[in-house]
Amino acid sequence: MGEQAIRILMDPSQDDAAYIRQVAEVKRAVELWSMDPGFARRFREDPAAALAEHGLSVDVLSVQILTSTELATQYNAGDREKIPLAARRYHAFIREKRADRDRMAREECVPVHPAFRAWRSRQLNRCWVELGARNESLIHVPLTFELNIGCSVGCPFCGVAAPQLEKVARYDDETCALWRGILEYTKETIGSAAGSGTCYYATEPFDNPDYEKFTEDFFEVFGIVPQVTTAAAMRRPERTRAYLEKMMPKYRRIHRFSVLSLDILRRICDYFTLEELLFVELLPQFPEAPFCRFANAGRARSGKIRTAPESEGSTICCLSGFVVNLAGHSIRLLTPCGASPEYPTGEQIIARETFTDLADFRRVFEGMISRYMAEELPKTQPLFLRPGLSFEATEDGIAFSRPGIIRLKFCGQDDLPAQLYQDVLRKLRTGGKSAMDIAGELLEESDESPAHVFYLLKKFETAGLFLEPYECEGK
Numbered sequence: 001m002g003e004q005a006i007r008i009l010m011d012p013s014q015d016d017a018a019y020i021r022q023v024a025e026v027k028r029a030v031e032l033w034s035m036d037p038g039f040a041r042r043f044r045e046d047p048a049a050a051l052a053e054h055g056l057s058v059d060v061l062s063v064q065i066l067t068s069t070e071l072a073t074q075y076n077a078g079d080r081e082k083i084p085l086a087a088r089r090y091h092a093f094i095r096e097k098r099a100d101r102d103r104m105a106r107e108e109c110v111p112v113h114p115a116f117r118a119w120r121s122r123q124l125n126r127c128w129v130e131l132g133a134r135n136e137s138l139i140h141v142p143l144t145f146e147l148n149i150g151c152s153v154g155c156p157f158c159g160v161a162a163p164q165l166e167k168v169a170r171y172d173d174e175t176c177a178l179w180r181g182i183l184e185y186t187k188e189t190i191g192s193a194a195g196s197g198t199c200y201y202a203t204e205p206f207d208n209p210d211y212e213k214f215t216e217d218f219f220e221v222f223g224i225v226p227q228v229t230t231a232a233a234m235r236r237p238e239r240t241r242a243y244l245e246k247m248m249p250k251y252r253r254i255h256r257f258s259v260l261s262l263d264i265l266r267r268i269c270d271y272f273t274l275e276e277l278l279f280v281e282l283l284p285q286f287p288e289a290p291f292c293r294f295a296n297a298g299r300a301r302s303g304k305i306r307t308a309p310e311s312e313g314s315t316i317c318c319l320s321g322f323v324v325n326l327a328g329h330s331i332r333l334l335t336p337c338g339a340s341p342e343y344p345t346g347e348q349i350i351a352r353e354t355f356t357d358l359a360d361f362r363r364v365f366e367g368m369i370s371r372y373m374a375e376e377l378p379k380t381q382p383l384f385l386r387p388g389l390s391f392e393a394t395e396d397g398i399a400f401s402r403p404g405i406i407r408l409k410f411c412g413q414d415d416l417p418a419q420l421y422q423d424v425l426r427k428l429r430t431g432g433k434s435a436m437d438i439a440g441e442l443l444e445e446s447d448e449s450p451a452h453v454f455y456l457l458k459k460f461e462t463a464g465l466f467l468e469p470y471e472c473e474g475k
């Protein structure tokens with residue numbers, strides 16, 4: 001093994017076979033712990049035998065530390081240098097993946113189009129207020145594609161309640177020209193963030209017989225291989241393997257297999273090597289798996305499935321932007337929200353339209369941006385604070401809170417004293433006053449500078465605290 005204690009696994013130039021094998025073994029042990037209902041007991045009774053049963057020779061202590069909160073706390077608190085190398089390397093890989101996800105949310109998914117960028121940023125901030133910690137894992141992709149209508153898998157827990165598979169887009173001359181045109185146009189309009197999404201959403205990527213061809217084009221335009229999450233990895237495992245073998249050397253990234261049963265888990269582990277699965281997360285999606293946790297969204301809301309509590313922010317939607325369906329020639333504009341009777345799939349679907357050809361696609365895409373995505377705070381539009389928030393005056397300003405989720409404080413200083421925050425809040429609480437109304441009233445009542453009032457209102461708007469104009473209809 002190379003001398004380097006920690007390597008960047010997402011960087012192929014740092015590849016080392018023994019290092020990769022070691023991390024892949026730890027990953028498998030942790031996956032067995034989280035998915036195989038009998039593994040934890042077998043491991044506790046005879047750790048070495050439980051690992052050997054799965055062909056793993058990684059040291060026992062590494063797996064113990066990674067699967068026991070108590071042990072992890074103990075080693076992290078006092079005996080960090082005694083943590084075995086395998087555990088440290090696995091942990092470094094997890095940190096690497098998290099940093100990658102955070103970078104996507106912060107940089108790669110940010111559109112260059114100013115109005116789209118401002119709108120996405122408001123949605124992202126709104127989700128902190130509405131979904132709390134759940135928002136950490138939502139990267140708010142601005143654009144994603146579906147190559148099919150519906151999904152053949154029919155998972156009873158499907159968080160987006162995908163309907164049955166109805167149609168797939170085939171890679172013929174006409175569709176190929178439209179596809180390439182859409183990719184190039186969206187790249188021109190919103191920049192490289194147009195390539196930050198996937199080629200599936202409420203669909204199964206491998207339902208499409210031409211998935212490979214479509215994603216080759218995607219790679220040519222964006223230089224990115226879109227991430228795959230498939231629940232059909234074992235439908236034609238040779239296809240799944242061929243796809244990974246072809247695409248991983250072009251663009252290393254994390255893909256995901258949804259594991260729908262213990263039997264599928266075993267088949268995946270038998271078919272693929274540990275190394276092949278290092279960059280593939282196995283997601284426990286069957287109730288017997290100890291770490292299975294379905295979001296209470298979509299079909300999982302039927303009441304027949306044990307789900308995470310709604311207070312955890314029930315949504316699997318990680319988009320604040322467009323879903324373009326190539327098979328149905330449709331565009332939907334959506335953003336995450338907590339699933340509820342009003343929004344059962346945890347998505348706020350703001351608009352949905354069809355298009356006929358590329359010119360029409362451009363018209364619909366541009367139309368939705370200009371209709372729904374305000375870049376600046378509209379000065380004459382009535383403002384409404386989001387429902388479900390509590391507001392209070394504090395000693396140094398004001399605070400917005402959602403019990404158990406967030407408390408957001410705005411503190412006065414210098415030109416913007418606490419009193420100004422409180423005055424603006426007082427005006428907002430009645431609802432329906434525009435920025436101009438509020439600035440005018442405060443100028444008259446207390447000689448407040450309109451510029452300061454607008455500045456504060458902009459701050460609240462950016463924090464996602466106001467309903468968007470399209471949410472105010474009928475108010």
Ligand code: SF4
Pocket residue numbers: 151152153154155157158159160161162201202203204231
């Ligand atoms: S969870 Fe995924 S694979 Fe399952 S039905 Fe929904 S879209 Fe299809």
